[in-house]
Amino acid sequence: MEASAVQTIERDVVIVGAGPSGATLANLLAGHGLSVLVIDREPDVSDEPRAVGIDDEAIRTLQSFGMAEAVLDTAVRNAPIRYFDSRKRILAHVAPSARPYGWPRRNLFFQPTLETLLRCGLEAYDNVELRTGCTALELRQDAEGVTVVAAEGGERFAARAQYAVGADGGKSFVRQATSVALRGETAPMKWLVVDVEEDTWDAPYSAVYTSPERPSMTIPLPFGHRRFEFEILDGEDPESMAEEEAVERLMKPFYPDSPVPRILRRRVYWHHSRTAETFQAGRVFLVGDAAHLQPPFFGQGMNSGIRDVTNLAWKLGFVLTGRAGAGLLASYDAERREAAREMVDFATGIGRLYHPRSRATEAVRNVLFRGAQRLPGARDYILQMKHKPVPRYRDGFVVTAPRSDKGSLVGRAFPQPMVQRLDGARVRLDDVLGSRLALVGLVPGVAEALEPRLAARLRAHGGAVVQGHVPPAYRRAGQLDPETRSGSAPGGTDVIDVYDFDGGLRDLHLARPADEVYVVRPDRYVAAACSLGELDDVLGRLLGLLGSG
Numbered sequence: 001m002e003a004s005a006v007q008t009i010e011r012d013v014v015i016v017g018a019g020p021s022g023a024t025l026a027n028l029l030a031g032h033g034l035s036v037l038v039i040d041r042e043p044d045v046s047d048e049p050r051a052v053g054i055d056d057e058a059i060r061t062l063q064s065f066g067m068a069e070a071v072l073d074t075a076v077r078n079a080p081i082r083y084f085d086s087r088k089r090i091l092a093h094v095a096p097s098a099r100p101y102g103w104p105r106r107n108l109f110f111q112p113t114l115e116t117l118l119r120c121g122l123e124a125y126d127n128v129e130l131r132t133g134c135t136a137l138e139l140r141q142d143a144e145g146v147t148v149v150a151a152e153g154g155e156r157f158a159a160r161a162q163y164a165v166g167a168d169g170g171k172s173f174v175r176q177a178t179s180v181a182l183r184g185e186t187a188p189m190k191w192l193v194v195d196v197e198e199d200t201w202d203a204p205y206s207a208v209y210t211s212p213e214r215p216s217m218t219i220p221l222p223f224g225h226r227r228f229e230f231e232i233l234d235g236e237d238p239e240s241m242a243e244e245e246a247v248e249r250l251m252k253p254f255y256p257d258s259p260v261p262r263i264l265r266r267r268v269y270w271h272h273s274r275t276a277e278t279f280q281a282g283r284v285f286l287v288g289d290a291a292h293l294q295p296p297f298f299g300q301g302m303n304s305g306i307r308d309v310t311n312l313a314w315k316l317g318f319v320l321t322g323r324a325g326a327g328l329l330a331s332y333d334a335e336r337r338e339a340a341r342e343m344v345d346f347a348t349g350i351g352r353l354y355h356p357r358s359r360a361t362e363a364v365r366n367v368l369f370r371g372a373q374r375l376p377g378a379r380d381y382i383l384q385m386k387h388k389p390v391p392r393y394r395d396g397f398v399v400t401a402p403r404s405d406k407g408s409l410v411g412r413a414f415p416q417p418m419v420q421r422l423d424g425a426r427v428r429l430d431d432v433l434g435s436r437l438a439l440v441g442l443v444p445g446v447a448e449a450l451e452p453r454l455a456a457r458l459r460a461h462g463g464a465v466v467q468g469h470v471p472p473a474y475r476r477a478g479q480l481d482p483e484t485r486s487g488s489a490p491g492g493t494d495v496i497d498v499y500d501f502d503g504g505l506r507d508l509h510l511a512r513p514a515d516e517v518y519v520v521r522p523d524r525y526v527a528a529a530c531s532l533g534e535l536d537d538v539l540g541r542l543l544g545l546l547g548s549g
Helices: 020-031 056-063 068-072 111-122 173-177 244-254 301-320 326-354 359-372 376-383 452-460 504-511 532-546
Strands: 007-016 036-040 053-055 081-084 090-094 106-108 128-132 134-141 146-152 155-166 182-197 206-209 216-220 226-232 262-276 284-286 418-421 426-428 438-441 464-469 495-499 517-520 526-530
Touching: 007 020, 007 146, 007 301, 020 036, 020 056, 020 111, 020 128, 020 301, 036 134, 036 146, 036 155, 053 056, 053 301, 056 068, 056 301, 068 111, 090 359, 111 128, 134 155, 134 173, 155 173, 155 301, 173 284, 182 244, 226 244, 244 262, 262 326, 301 326, 326 532, 418 504, 452 532, 517 532, 526 532
Parallel strands: 007 036, 007 155, 036 128, 081 206, 155 284, 438 464, 464 495
Antiparallel strands: 053 106, 081 090, 134 146, 146 155, 182 226, 182 262, 206 216, 216 226, 418 426, 418 495, 438 517, 517 526
């Protein structure tokens, strides 16, 4: 049947794939008021062994549509991880305690539970439709939009949208339909992934057993589940190693005095280190595993996908609601592709540490690793997970700082301290920023410093000023009492006054006094930082990058 003969429905965006990336994107786009269709070929949430770790950046994204606490309530919060050598001696106990983005940094979850919660969240929106058991068959695009033809229950229909997003995994139909190639390699190593239930081993930490023979790891999951992963060695048959008797032999050393828990799932995975050659093909975008594949050694595959959609969602929202021109969308590929590739390379390198070439190599590694932890700075670097690559966007929607200024927050995620609203409520900063472009003032008078026409442009793009103030107990003579402000400043700039409740904004200013104003994007990355005197010039350049809707 020709596409012209089938029913056609119209939406702003069609998303192919309703996994964590696709469902998160749909929730974010719904918050911008866009009409969204999500299709997924599976009839229900899959129970295959997949992601088990969600980080603070991803939780911060879930916070933006009210899902953070619900997900963390079903997770093991701030779980530590221990690294062992082949003699079961501890190499490191990594237990990050800092919360720079307002949430615990390392959390263990059950992916089917996460996906169910994300899909339930979509039910609150009249402008989002989720269709499962629905397979995409064709994708065509032209100068005006994208058409996706899909089959559901033996019937075909066509979805016509302004833009389409492929969130449909490593074998992405969307990526193939747009002729986008993956660059990189598939590692020769294979790992067996096993999930069990009714676990009896009380070890409240992840454990990685590095070894020149057979590396392995185990991860405690919520609701009595546990994950095991074992490398399959050269010469071993993957199918035979995945048989129940072979799996029980591998697991028995972990349960010497009790029966091995019931095995729920066992599956062999090849490890891929690949990145798409572009994340945008005309009106079509790739996110998550459709855009990049990485080994699971650092638990960042799903988290990288959520970073993708956090970046893309606000740009689609701005363009489709007239707050920006379509040229803004090109910054998605410019910002996310290189950052994703760096994470793929990092995860691949971590995997090499798990399997030293020989006992001698392992001994040298152990000496270096333990020696580094005796140095205060290096120890904190390891234990607080500061070794995790942090994206820094240099090309895209940013007014960049000089490359020599390594301490600049421009292009990096803005911290999320606690602040206090004028009504006395104490909230995380993002709950004040909202899904808009925000000027965060660390010194008084940011709104008053704006040239009136520039203030009007900011307001036209939906932006506002979030003005930080010292708490009333520390106020000095002559300082503004924000409770006397009417809610706007000269030029009609919208102003939201907050008290710097725990000193997070103060500490930023003390660390970099020249940066008096931060321009924070809806994805919480810093687009620019400057002094009050530079504000008109910097903001003018930045708003120019938005174009006209």
